[in-house]
Amino acid sequence: MISSVRVQNKLELDAGRRTSRRELLKFLALSSAAGLLLPNPLAHASLRPANRITDLRVWTAPDHTRVVFDLSQVAKHSLIKLSNPERIVVDLQDAYMDVNPQRMNQTDSVVTRIRASNLAPNVVRTIFELNEEIRPRSFVLKATGDKGHRLVLDLLRKDYVEAKKNPEPAKKGNNSRDVTIVIDPGHGGEDPGAIGFGGTMEKDVVLQVALKLARQINQIPGFQAQLTRTGDYYVSLNRRVALARLHGADLFVSLHADAFRTGNAQGASVYTLSERGKPAPDRAISNLVQHENDADLIGGVDFALVPDPEVRGILMDLSQRDSLNRALVFGKKLLQEMGSVPSMSLHFNEVKQAGFAVLKAPDVPSVLVELAFLSNRREENLLRQPAHQETLARALASGTRKFVTSSLLA
Numbered sequence: 001m002i003s004s005v006r007v008q009n010k011l012e013l014d015a016g017r018r019t020s021r022r023e024l025l026k027f028l029a030l031s032s033a034a035g036l037l038l039p040n041p042l043a044h045a046s047l048r049p050a051n052r053i054t055d056l057r058v059w060t061a062p063d064h065t066r067v068v069f070d071l072s073q074v075a076k077h078s079l080i081k082l083s084n085p086e087r088i089v090v091d092l093q094d095a096y097m098d099v100n101p102q103r104m105n106q107t108d109s110v111v112t113r114i115r116a117s118n119l120a121p122n123v124v125r126t127i128f129e130l131n132e133e134i135r136p137r138s139f140v141l142k143a144t145g146d147k148g149h150r151l152v153l154d155l156l157r158k159d160y161v162e163a164k165k166n167p168e169p170a171k172k173g174n175n176s177r178d179v180t181i182v183i184d185p186g187h188g189g190e191d192p193g194a195i196g197f198g199g200t201m202e203k204d205v206v207l208q209v210a211l212k213l214a215r216q217i218n219q220i221p222g223f224q225a226q227l228t229r230t231g232d233y234y235v236s237l238n239r240r241v242a243l244a245r246l247h248g249a250d251l252f253v254s255l256h257a258d259a260f261r262t263g264n265a266q267g268a269s270v271y272t273l274s275e276r277g278k279p280a281p282d283r284a285i286s287n288l289v290q291h292e293n294d295a296d297l298i299g300g301v302d303f304a305l306v307p308d309p310e311v312r313g314i315l316m317d318l319s320q321r322d323s324l325n326r327a328l329v330f331g332k333k334l335l336q337e338m339g340s341v342p343s344m345s346l347h348f349n350e351v352k353q354a355g356f357a358v359l360k361a362p363d364v365p366s367v368l369v370e371l372a373f374l375s376n377r378r379e380e381n382l383l384r385q386p387a388h389q390e391t392l393a394r395a396l397a398s399g400t401r402k403f404v405t406s407s408l409l410a
């Protein structure tokens, strides 16, 4: 709120500068016509706080809740943690709320209530009432692509495990243990990935296929599946790699759907890492790599905690070269199985190699599968259908089983 005293002073100042009241009213009329809604019709535009808060989103992951504020400018904010009852208070300076009040109703198992008020003129205070004690973390995301400035508030539960750069892999070598396949549905939460003409989001269809694939893998005796995400929330690329190692993955499969500027590109493709993270010679592939590796910018990662988010030249040691060779054979099996599905076509008949950040686990054979092109209307339609998703999952599970069986025999 802008106090009437300050408005009064401003009007007097304006009068002192010989700005006529008529000119001020004309300015206000123009401002309104331009859609600049003022909190008070008498308020001069320059009194309005600079930063407009336009939306608030809540994303729920099993081990944390992420709250994202959309802003017109970079956030100046402070964070307070309060106990008895548990609350997190976010104060945004030089800001005003322009959020649909219904957006305050977003709650989950941790956040029980969201309230916003003006702590002082130009300071918006948002209070998150919580069900349990959490560890808060906040960071700003600069505008990128079609995303504006954002403030991210992470509420980390007690069971939240920080993804270290090189976590200790789970113990391998026990012959009686199941073959572990870590399935990685790309994108999620803030990051929709590619979007089809009909509005299909990559993050949704790849999760649906991933869940079906996990079910199929778990039905194979001696196999178990783990997922890097199970719902609509973002997981950083580093964390996906760390989760693969934490689960003691024998194989890692990242699921995606492609998009191209024209609608006729079609078919599935499989990628492995290229040695030294070499850029792909193919323009379309290097655009794809860029798009997939930019996920952290959109999905939201605190880059202060990630010293080197770039895919550097990767110096491969022997174990990594071995992982890569195995990934190439694994990828070929997946292509063969997907290619044998009558409703599917292959975009490339061979496994392609490129510098995907999510394939960097050095000791886990890792592949990235682009299931189809969402920019192709026929494939977008197919990819939405549960029956087709099931067929795709069956092809991927079968390729996985055949690869594991043949490599055990080798």
Ligand SMILES: [Zn+2]
Binding pocket: 186, 187, 193, 194, 202, 255, 256, 257, 292
């Ligand atoms: Zn993707």
